[in-house]
Amino acid sequence: MDTIQIVLGVIYVIVCIGLIITVMFQESSSKGLGALSGERSDTFYGKTKKNSRDAILSRLTVVFAVSFAVLSMVLYLLTGRGI
Numbered sequence: 001m002d003t004i005q006i007v008l009g010v011i012y013v014i015v016c017i018g019l020i021i022t023v024m025f026q027e028s029s030s031k032g033l034g035a036l037s038g039e040r041s042d043t044f045y046g047k048t049k050k051n052s053r054d055a056i057l058s059r060l061t062v063v064f065a066v067s068f069a070v071l072s073m074v075l076y077l078l079t080g081r082g083i
Contacts, residue, residue: 005078012071019064026057 005075008071008075012075015064015067015071019068022057022061022064026061027054
């Protein structure tokens with residue numbers, strides 16, 4: 001096993017753990033029974049979500065997911081199975 005495979009494997013595990021953590025910290029997007037009452041959640045904080053916790057977690061989830069996919073393909077090709 002080459003050194004690059006070991007390094008990428010360690011980074012892959014870190015990305016996997018990061019992806020799991022960011023997905024678990026996100027709030028549910030379903031409104032549940034609150035949607036039946038007709039309540040709106042258009043508050044000041046709901047409209048400016050650019051730098052909110054949910055927006056940051058959403059961006060991190062995308063970064064971890066793309067990294068996960070790319071590293072999966074790279075590690076597959078480096079093991080010799082993809083050739």
